[in-house]
Amino acid sequence: MSVIVVFLLVLAGVAGWWLAQQRLMSKPWLEHGPSNAFPGTEAPDLPAEKIGLGVFLAVVGCLFALFASAYFIRMGLPDWQAMPVPPLLWLNTGMLVLSSVALHLAVVAIRRDQLGTARLALGTGGLTALAFLAGQLTVWRDLTTDGYFLSGNPANSFFYLITGMHGLHILGGLVALGRTTARAWNVEEAGRLQLSIELCATYWHFLLFIWLAIFVLLAGWANALIDICRQLLT
Template sequence: MSVILVFLLVIAGVSFWWLAQQRLMSKPWLEHGAPLPGLEDTGVPTTKLGLAVFLAVVGALFALFASAYVMRMALSDWQAPPIPRLLWLNTGILCLSSVALQCAVSAARRSQAETMKLALVTGGLTALVFLGGQLLAWRELSARGFLLDSNPANSFFYLLTGMHGLHIAGGLLALGATTARAFAGEGQERLRNSVELCAMYWHFLLFIWLGLFVLMAGWANDFIDICRQLLS
C-alpha cells in the first residue's frame, strides 16, 4: 500500500502544478468582475481535462501493478530477471521522443509550421523505435531462458512493459492523426491543442516508464523501505 500512497502523492503534486499552470485554480469571477462564478471561460479545453482524468486512472492502474510487484517479490520463489542493456537505450529514445513533442508544442505556439511538422515526425519515429527496442528486449530475455511462465518475476516484467507499450501504441494513433492534419495544412490554432495533448500524454508515459524501470531494476527497494518507515 505504501507504493500506491507515494505514487498518488506524486500524481497529486504534479496535478496541482499543472492546474496552476493552466489557471484552473484561479477565480475568474473575481479577476474579471463577473457576477457569478462559472460564467467566465477559464480558457482550458475540455479535452485537456478529459485527458488529465484519463491519465489519473492510468496512473492508478500502474500504481496497483507496482504495489502487486513489490508484495510478490517478498516471496521466496521470486527470481528477478536481469535487465537487458537495451532498456537503457530504449529509455534514452523515449526521452528523445518526449523532448521532440515538447519542441512541437513550442513550435505550434510560435506558428512555426515546418518545425512543428519535423518535431511531430521525430516524436512518432522515436516512439516506434522505442517499441521495436522493447520487443528486442523481450526476444533477448526469451532467448536466455527467461520465459513468461518460468517465474512470477518474468511474468511481471512482460506484463508491465507490455502494458506500457500498449499505451505508447495507442498514443501513436493520436499522434499519427495529428501529424496527418499538420501535413494536410490545417490551421495551427486548431492543431495546437492536439499537439499539446500528445505532448502531455508522452510526458506522462515517460514518467511512468522511468518509475517502472527503477522498480524492475531493483533500485526502488531502499526508497520503498524508507517510505514504509515514514508511513508506519
C-alpha cells in the first residue's frame, strides 16, 4: 500500500498547486473595499471545462494508483518473473516529453496571440505523440517475438495492461488534440483557441507524469524511491 499512498500524496500536491494557480483558495469575503483594490482576491472565473478535466484526471490518477498497488502486491508471489525493460522505452519516453513540451509552447504562443507558432507547436505535439504510440506498439511486437506473451507470466500481463491502458488515454487525447489542431487552421483569432489548447496541454502533462511513474515502476526503481520517501517521512 506504500506506493499508492506516495502516489496519491504526489497527486494531491499537484492538485493543490493547480488550485492555487486558479485562485480557488482566495478569500475575498475577508477583505473590505472595492474588489479592484485587492488584486488576486477577485472571485475566480474558472471554466467548467477545467473543473471537469480536473475531476477526470483525479479519477484516472486513482485508477493507475490502484494498478501500481496491485502490481506491488502481485510481484511478491513466487511465480513472478520480471520482464526486461526494452531500450526502446527510453526513446518512447523522450517522444512523450517532447510532445508535452510542444503543447506547453502552444499555450505560451496562444497567450501571446502568436497563432502561427501555436499551430506549429500543436502539430509537433501530435506527431511526437503518434511516434510514442508507434514506439509502444513496436515494443509489444518485439516482446511477443522474444516469447513474452500476455499469458506467459503475471508480470507480462501487468506490463501489457498498464502500458495498454496508458496508450488508450493517449489515443483519446489525440482525438481532442486533432480537433483543436484542425480548429487552429480555421480561425484567425487566437483567443478562441486558448481554452482548448490549455485543456490539451494539462491533459498531456498529466499523462507524461503518469508515464514516468509507470516507467519507474516497470524498471524496478519504485522500491528504492519508496524507501527514500519512507526515510524522509520518518
